[in-house]
Amino acid sequence: MSSKTESRTESDSRRAEVGVDGSIRIDNVSHIYGKGTDRVTALGPVDLTVPPGEFLVLVGASGCGKSTLLRLIAGFEDATEGSVQVSGTSPTPGVTSGVVFQQPRLFPWKSVGGNVDLALKYAGVPKSARAGRRAQLLERVGLEGTQDRKIWEISGGQQQRVAIARALAAETSLLLLDEPFAALDALTRERLQEDVRQVSSELGRTNVFVTHSADEAVFLGSRIVVLTKRPGQVALDIGVDLPRTGVDADELRGSPEFAALRAEVGQAVKSAAAA
Structure with missing residues (x-):
């Protein structure tokens, strides 16, 4: 058995012992910023169930609540209404998930x-x-x-x-990524997308990835959720029926199936932002 396989097996065993599987349950969640005349409902209501090992991509226009939802899952903020659970418990920052931000913050x-x-x-x-x-x-x-x-x-x-x-x-069994490649050039972004896709397949972790890009969403996700404009609600929730292993990245991006799904997601984002 390789060292990578041994490491993954040991990690899986530890997670199983404590019941940590990376599943997410978002139950009737809304989030409000500010008070009085400054009160803004940023998100909700939203209901989502994310099973272990899924690669969920949240996509939508700026200000639709994608990052707010990610922060709630990370435990950085508490929902104004409803509940968020990770592996059956309330999320704890730095414990229940790893987080990658738009800037490296090293x-x-x-x-x-x-x-x-x-x-x-x-x-x-x-x-x-x-x-x-x-x-x-x-x-x-x-x-x-x-x-x-x-x-x-x-x-x-x-x-x-x-x-x-x-x-x-x-x-952790959950990795959260908030537009981590937005500031990078196109070539570097594509290379890192391929790396994240490969790491996701190897480790079997649950992933939640925030992006504006329909192309990025289709390439990375096993499931895509499009959010409406503020307050963000689910406008589209679809599975991605594309191979995740054993396929060349350029070949996948050039396939008719990829193009059709990218067009569907792109149109859903435009419609959700205009509604």
């Missing part, structure tokens, strides 16, 4: 390896085991041999890879 005074090591420390990984685990994580995101490099010495795309490695350091 510590510039630390090296690449130092940033990952800090995440491993907070994840409770013993100091003696961190070097090996760090090497595995950097290899998984294609950054072998960069552990001693300073953050300003690597590209924006590489910095986002470090952010993904850091989010994977805590072996």
Whole structure:
């Protein structure tokens, strides 16, 4: 058995022991910002059930509540109405999920390896085991041999890879990604999309990914939810019946099935934003 397979098997066993499966239950959730005349209903009501291992993509126009919903799932905020549960319990920031933001948010005074090591420390990984685990994580995101490099010495795309490695350091069963590739050039964005898709398939984690892009949604998701304009509600909820393994990325993007689904999602986003 390979080291990657052994690591995944051990992680799956630990999750099974504590009943942590990465499932999400969003029950009649609404969220309001501000008070009085500044009161704004940003989201809801929304009902969603996300089974373990699903790659859910939330897509919609700016201001539709995608990031708000992600923050509620992460436990950064509490819903004004309704309830959010992850693996059957209320979400706890930094415990129930790993999070990747639009900007890497790395510590510039630390090296690449130092940033990952800090995440491993907070994840409770013993100091003696961190070097090996760090090497595995950097290899998984294609950054072998960069552990001693300073953050300003690597590209924006590489910095986002470090952010993904850091989010994977805590072996949570849920990974949340809030427009992580929005600020990158098109080529780097496509390469990182392929990396995230591969990592998702290898680890079997539940993923929730926020984007404006219908193309990105179709390429990454096993399920796509389109939200209406504010207050965000579910306008479209569809499964993606496209192969997730054993297919060339360019071939997939060029297929008629991909083009048809991208057009359907794009039209749904436009209609939801205009409604």
